[in-house]
Amino acid sequence: MKFRVLAVLGLLGWAPDARAQDGLQISGSIRARYEAIEGQPRAGGNASDQLPGLRTILRADWKHGPIELVGEIYDSREWNANPGTPLSTNDVNVMEPAQAYVMADLGAALGKGTKTTLQAGRMLARIGSGRLIASDDYRNSTNSYTGAIATTAMPGGYTSTLIYLMPHLRLPDDGVSLRDNRFALDSENANIALTGGVLAHQRKGSPLLSEISFIHFGERDAPGHPTRDRSLNNLGLRAGLDPRPGHWDAGFEGIYQWGHVSASTAANAATLTASATFLRASLGYSWAGKWKPHVLAEFDRASGDGTSGTYGHFDSLFGFRRGDLAPSGLYNAVGRANIASPGLRVEVTPSARLDAFIGWRGLWLADSHDSFSTTNVRDATGRSGDFAGHQFDTRLRWWVKPKRLRFEFDGVYLARGAFMKNAPNGRRGDTRYVSFNLIGYF
Template sequence: MQENKVKFIWFFLHIVALSAFIEPIQAASSNPPLIEGGMDKSSVVRIAQTGIADLKTAADKSVDHSKSLPAIVPESKSDANKQLASYYRRSDGYATNPESDPPRYVRRLSDIGIPALSDLTWLDVGLEHRTRYEWRNNDIRRIEGGEDNPIFLRHRAWIGIRDILDPFRFAVEFQDSRVVNNKHAITDQERNEYDLLNAYGELFFKKGLGVDDRNQDRPIRFRVGRMAYETTDRRFIARNEWRNTTNTFEGFRLNLGRDVNDWELDLFGLQPVRRLQTKFDVANDHLWFFGAIGHWRKWSDIVTIQPYYMGQKQSADPNGFTATNQLDREIHMPGFRAYGKVGNFFDFDASYNHQLGYSGPLRQDAQGYTVEVGRTFEHPWKPRLTGFYGYASGDRDPNDGVDNRFDRFFGFARPWSADHYVVYENLKAPKIRFDLQPMQKIGFELTYAWYFLASKRDRMFDILDGNISNTIKDPGFNRDRTGQSGDYAGHSLEGRIRYQVTPKINAVIGYTHFTAEDFVKNRIAASPSCASGNIHPCVDHRSGNTDFLYFEVLISLL
């Protein structure tokens, strides 16, 4: 334990030194003074030049990926008027606002603070580094107990061209993801060296559909190539910002309108990209992911409505790593999401989805929904209280010819549980949450969550090496087909502190304690014990209670 403390202290001092080195460089680059919330004046000028679509991007740049700081206050009445002209309203739901496009660490070259480059408004650039240290004690994702102290390293770079060659535009985003000091087998969730997240060409017609009734351009955008992006509440299409590696796809995307308009339609046909860790990633030729997403913002001061249809069609891969990969599958999912505010009383964010089709010889019939209601109280520290309930069906009977397990497609996992023990499948998850922000640059979060299986005869996704990866074979310890292990998985206390060190450096420290209940305890007890010495795979028998501590620094280098 003493050795772990020394490692953590060394890591912390390393980050502090790096921050101290970068901050003087930023000051020396002649950056303009900051206005409230961390946006520099050059960003305000760019907003005035390019409109409200860039306000959302610029305002998001200095905030944490999964919980935004308060909105930037505009500098002038003209900027405020542009905000009012936009139909776009952010959800107040936890971590439900998608990443901007391009990502928030990207800036126009004219905005990086070098006067000689002030005319290069057509070139987008970005450099980002993230380091995260984790201490995990008796992590139930693993069949092996004890302590683990991995350090995750992630680097990103972006270059893109807009405006100057219109209607043609393009962008490339590079990422390198690695992990060190990890005692377990490395998977594609942790490592993906020297690869591309985005590499696409785009036709952009600024006024392809004229203007809306607030005189805002309604463009047409057609994108082809490799792309990583997020949409709706990120539960089905997400970059997965918390994870060290990132979801990406190859195919096409057609957008009619944009986020500031009263309506928008997003059409896509994509093949997910296989993360190959040390080789160049390739598309999964056996799987197509497709859909249409509508955005209705005409009444966005009260409610934004997002009706959508998503689906995936998979042809069996005889060499597939998992049993699911080796099946013919076709899933169709109609759904909708609605979020908004009821006066000054409370805000809400709700969704419902139903899945139909087949999975191999089984008929698919599953559903999932989420409801979040919160209120931010009138106080300088912005206290916020939230209640959340999420449900995703599980397979009720392994022998009835129907698969009831809800499929989360390519959505994010972290907001379901910071320690990544549950995802949006076979789950009933009530939560209460409290947020506090005593200053613009610091925020506190506290969450208590309970986790139950929707079906006690189905699996708990990411425990006892039951995760779906291309590295570790699932030993099957995370499911009890008899249902005798119960349905109460456990409960957890999660806390997090976010601190914006400078406009370009964000630090986060978090802690989660998970208390195991019947299902987790019984699955550990029912699995072969490693104490026998002869059976493999085996499980270190332990209580199932875990601790998870992490410290993360995210640095935008431009």
């Protein structure tokens, strides 16, 4: 396996440009990753672990007039896992046709001054901010959906997006198959679907974006796939000022989530009324110097499940996490669930080939009776407190060869707080996580 990874790394620097004529373009990427962790913060996994992985993407794009056809295969593999490795379909998904869609430019079909596009088939997606529906790029595998997206640009800077999407159930999903990198096609069905839309406003040349959204997620048991029968409505408001050199930037997003969910996947499980919230606020400033420094103060809060009788654990559905909170992969401990977290981040871009950031987050539980974020560490009595620790996070990206070969380093240090040490299934000792990535594009 080591020879295989080294051979791939040697080839990445000269991957050819495979663009064809007559409207057909072939492109793709190969990402080799090595990640390691000491002091795993998630419950139940190995205290220390390491994973070498490889993600290969091959895309074909054909355009003719207003019609575009896209096909894309994701091949995501990991090696060196054992039964104690917290491996999942987030990490492994072999030879999956993640995209196979048609997109049509319908022009002003909905009225003068409008422009409508319709996309249908299998697709990656990012709706609104991506905090509820996204296709994560840091993870080794990604979220894919089958359905349709209709987007209409209207006069005055308004854009509407309507969706019907069935999230894919990534297969196979058992531990033995994942460790062996076995193949099975993902599936989707109408029992699990996302519906709704977003209305956004941003005038041309303006840094101010405003947005209102409504997304419904519904699921019911399918053959061989019991679910928690979630029926969750999500009403969201978002506003923000884009970063610009020499100016302040700011952002706000709030989501209210309500509906019902089963207490477990058992057929006779009790139905719980759900009521949960998510809030993000940020304030930053960008300097116009050579390194383009940007300082960002941020705060994220997602509610947890307490003792009120109402299910209060915010469900982030299919949202991304790396851009706001922390890496996934072997770390995967901090997401939008039962968390209250102020943070400070410093970003620099010394050149077109190099960018980096370093950040700090304080980590608290929004409710001390629920598990902390996505760790599954819990004290149902609430007696272990609500302080989970301090997280220090950094990333560096460097174009070794512009547009062809990019290196990325990610590192996290988690100084555990009292809750992570004293909860019944917690652990002593701090967490160290690193990942080294080399990505070739063609």
